[in-house]
Amino acid sequence: MEASPGNAAAADFPLAKWRSDFSRTFQYYLDKSTPHAVERWVGTAVVAAIYVLRVYYVQGFYVVTYGLGIYLINLLIGFLSPMVDPELEVSDGPALPTRGSDEFKPFIRRLPEFKFWYSITKAFCVAFMMTFFSVFDVPVFWPILLCYWFVLFALTMKRQILHMIKYKYVPFDIGKQRYGGKKSSASSSLAKD
Structure with missing residues (x-):
């Protein structure tokens, strides 16, 4: 049929x-x-802890973990970088203000926080699923991978921090001045009495 x-x-x-x-x-x-x-982020930390426990329990999948670490560095760079790179903005001058008299331009990330979180969570889930397939368990000497990852992380962050210093931007809200806006009319009428 x-x-x-x-x-x-x-x-x-x-x-x-x-x-x-x-x-x-x-x-x-x-x-x-x-x-x-x-x-x-708490949920992502739980997913990451489950992945770490899985890798520790099976004593393998170090190449998968190394690849995950490289991917996380790549995401972190996107999260810390401005959407418009000041080095590439040569025709109109720098995109970020460098002096107090320059026009205020808010810091806009190349990778927004929500997409950063979603990509990290997805990466941990995919890496966790990969730990169930023995084809991804390549035998390696993991301390070398770990040392190389730390060196790569340090060099990448040094370059990013120097870029932040050179173009005078801070990608975090910590320590930035916040404005409260107008106070309610009830509190202002009490102040007049």
Whole structure:
């Protein structure tokens, strides 16, 4: 008995509908998690701890962990970098203000915090899934990989910090002045009395 093209399309329809429903539901919960930064990062820390325990328990998958570490450095650089690189903005002058009289331009990240969090969480989940397939368990001498990763991290962060100093930008909100806005009319009317 041959399957007609109409039957194949009918068989694919429930799978496509399930995938669409799952995608919509997943996006709904992802959108709801956006304002809850602390809870999201705590969840990522739990996922990372589960991954570390899995690697420790099986005593392997060091190449996967090394690749994960390199990917995390790459994400961190995107998170700490401005959207418009001042080194590339030579025609109009620097994109970030360098003097007090320059126009204020807020720091906009190349990789926003939410995408940074989502990419890190996804990376830990993918790496965790890879630990269940022995083809990814390449035998290596892990202390060399660990030392090389620390050297790579130190050199990359040194370059990024020098870039931040040269173009005078701080990618963090810590220590920046915050403005409270107008006070409510009730408090101002009490002050007049």
